[in-house]
Amino acid sequence: MSRLDNLFENNRAWAESIKTSDPRFFEKLAAQQTPEYLWIGCSDSRVPANQIVGLLPGEVFVHRNVANMVVHTDFNCLTVLQYAVEVLRVKHVMVVGHYGCGGVRAAYEDQVNGLADNWLRNIKDVRYRHNAELEALADEDERLDLLCELNVRTQVANVCHTTIAQQAWARGQELAVHGWVYSLKDGLLKDLDCDVDGPEQIADAYRVDP
Numbered sequence: 001m002s003r004l005d006n007l008f009e010n011n012r013a014w015a016e017s018i019k020t021s022d023p024r025f026f027e028k029l030a031a032q033q034t035p036e037y038l039w040i041g042c043s044d045s046r047v048p049a050n051q052i053v054g055l056l057p058g059e060v061f062v063h064r065n066v067a068n069m070v071v072h073t074d075f076n077c078l079t080v081l082q083y084a085v086e087v088l089r090v091k092h093v094m095v096v097g098h099y100g101c102g103g104v105r106a107a108y109e110d111q112v113n114g115l116a117d118n119w120l121r122n123i124k125d126v127r128y129r130h131n132a133e134l135e136a137l138a139d140e141d142e143r144l145d146l147l148c149e150l151n152v153r154t155q156v157a158n159v160c161h162t163t164i165a166q167q168a169w170a171r172g173q174e175l176a177v178h179g180w181v182y183s184l185k186d187g188l189l190k191d192l193d194c195d196v197d198g199p200e201q202i203a204d205a206y207r208v209d210p
Contacts, residue, residue, distance in 0.1 A: 025056075035061045038084040040077070040155070041096040042068045042103065047182055049096070052189065061088060067103030067151060068095055069122055070158040082164045091174050093159055096189070097152040098182040104148050123147070126154050152179040153194050160196045161206040169199050 018025050037060045039049040049055075049062045063080040070077055084090045097104075106113050107123035127134065130150050137143045156179040159165055168175045176197040181190045199207055 029058045033058045033061075033088065035059050035084075035088060036091045037061065038063070038081065038088075038090045038093045039096060040064075040068055040070060040081075040093065040159070042066065042098055042101055044098060044101065046184055047096070047098050052096075052182060052187070061090060066116065066119060067101055067107070067123055068097045068155060069119070069151070070095065070155045070162075071119075071122055072158065072162070078162065078164065081159065081162065085164050085168050085173070085175060089173065091176065093165075093175070093177045094180055095152050095155045095159060095178070096180045096182055097148045097155075098184060099145050099148055100184050101148050101151075104151060105144060108144060108147055123151055126151050149181055149192055152181055152192060155179070156192075156194050156196065157202075157206075160202050163208050166199055166202075166208045 015026070035058065037053075037055075039053075039060050039062045041047055041049055041062070041064050043064045043066050049060055049064075050057065053060065061080070061084045063077055065074075065077065070081075072078075081093070084093070103116075103120060104123055106116065107120040108127060113120065127147060127150075130147075133150075134143045134146060137146060156177050159177045165175060165177065176195055179192040179194040181192060182188075183190065196202070
């Protein structure tokens with residue numbers, strides 16, 4: 001017997017509960033996905049996108065990686081973004097970090113993490129740019145929380161700097177990018193109020209001529 005039989009049992013129970021509440025749910029789900037939201041979040045198992053915002057399967061398109069980053073050379077993330085914007089035509093992209101992020105802490109602590117250090121260097125760049133602001137805080141936990149927020153703000157900007165977002169705005173498509181942070185301690189989201197919904201909010205150096 002497979003050691004994972006319990007997961008299949010959980011799956012059957014979940015599917016039955018869904019069909020009990022909506023007998024045609026899976027029929028409709030199989031026919032089409034039309035989410036309005038793209039969630040770019042952390043791989044951390046404690047941060048489940050659908051459950052946090054109370055959405056069912058099919059209602060949010062999800063991309064996850066270590067420390068919720070949008071890197072201009074990461075074609076995995078960019079492909080997800082392009083599909084979400086150009087095919088699914090989502091209206092909102094949410095970059096969602098979380099306090100207590102292991103990736104952010106690893107970048108902050110300057111320890112050797114092997115291959116991951118090449119990825120985490122993007123967070124080190126954020127730390128370097130905001131070093132004075134971070135060092136002004138005496139408490140290390142507060143510095144880490146702030147670095148989580150600064151990282152989210154940076155990734156929101158990175159989404160907006162892509163040709164994908166800017167071309168969507170150029171053709172008049174409705175698209176807004178948001179930055180949030182999730183708290184593991186109380187399950188609540190914090191809005192960082194860094195929404196961007198048009199190219200006029202982007203620095204000239206990053207604007208792309210459509």
